[in-house]
Amino acid sequence: MYVVNKDLLNSLEKNIYSILIKEIKQNNTLSIIDAASICGCSPSKISKFVQKLGFKNYKEYLAFISGNAFTVIPNENERLNKFLDNFNSEIIEHFAAYLQKFEKIILFGYGPSFIAGQYFEYKLRNLLEIPICAVAHETSINDLLSKNNLVIIFSVTGQFKSFKELYENVILKNSKVAFILEEGRTEFLETYDYTITLSNYLQNPELLPHEKTRTTFFAFIEAVIKQLETPSFEKKLQKKVKKVKDDF
Template sequence: MGQLILRLLVVLNNEKLDSTNYHIAMTLLNHYHNINTLSITEVAKLCNVSKSTVSKFARSIGFDDYFDLKDAAVFIENRFQNDLNYVSNILSSIERLGTESYFDAIIKDIEAYKNQIDLDAIDRLASDLLNYENVAAFGLLFSESAAIDLQYKLAYNGKFIVTFQSDIKQEEYIEQANEDTLIIIFSNSGNFLAKQQLRAGTPKKNVFKHTKAKIVAVTSNTEVKDYPFVADGIYFPHQTEIQTHAVLYQIIMDMLVSRFRYYRKLEQVE
């Protein structure tokens, strides 16, 4: 999924149905495969708005102008040659090997995590959740879904954390965070911590070098331990080529929230 698609979906999920931004975003998505051939005049006509409104919209979702937005619209499946992306990895595997192989991969990775689980790491993060008043959780695409899920699961238990689907708001929050903030990063590959994953050439991400927050990673990439800005991590293994992290995230979060409840009860007794 490209950066433009992500940002347009964020608009749909956050803007009012009768807003101009919602209307433009929906129109662009409905004509997505033609955007790279459409002029700003043609897009303005499609949306029934002025060219200046289209330009303003492009800037409001993080692009320099309409031409920058248009450049991001070129749709190439696996544009950045990431063989771990959803279509190339999961859907192609199911199509080639069938559903039984997919279930086997999930079960194998769950068993591997069950046997290698670091309960101390989960306890440390659970304790941090109790002790930090300001907490945020971020990820990209399916990893951001895990962050949203954690937000809901903690809310059920009286702990309220921040998350954003917008990559722009995520970076702003990370860069501005102080020492009193805990940020949990969901990233199977660990690339969220080091790369601009949705940008051509995947340039380096420098925002973590400027943050003062405590960064805790949930990832399968143990090399993240060596990143100077990563204070701690929960690491899970992959025994197969199938990217099962969306399932593993759920298991990790359930155990994390359970331990948070445990520590909160201890605190209340004391």
């Protein structure tokens, strides 16, 4: 499980981000020394950059960006067991905190992924005191959208239909988009600011997007809800809010 939030990066780090994604596409064995040379910085800066993105080290970052971190496991029971064995609770905590920043949450997905959005809506309504709605059509998002909203898009492959126009409309309204993907895709990392890739273990590539399971989505949703329900997490959030108010 990986989270990439470009909003955490400064201008230099965003430049490194853009350069390395393009370079690694051409050379999936790019060393950290060569990466630093291309970006005009030190290897230690590259190391700090990948850690700021949430990766343990450059090796893990390289494997993710190049696609070498992903393995097809056709047997669904085996795949889900591996997914659960490698579940990253830190990303769950990060995302649960991220939800608190917005004044409205809109959940969206095509086909079966929309059902995951509906389920998340049902769960979140009991926990967050903001408007939350799941929609099945892009036009509905545009009707609901205002400033400081979060649009969460569930997609297994990211290939069913382009999200570019939707993303641009959301950004124009001074809001954010979070993509929850099962399969990591480089083009999403290049274009969009916030993505969570749920699993290193991919479903049978012969299946069409609508034929693939959404089990990892529901496991992710349940973990986020459990995190939001945790009393210690609520106390942490209250302290953060108080600190922001005091600083202000």
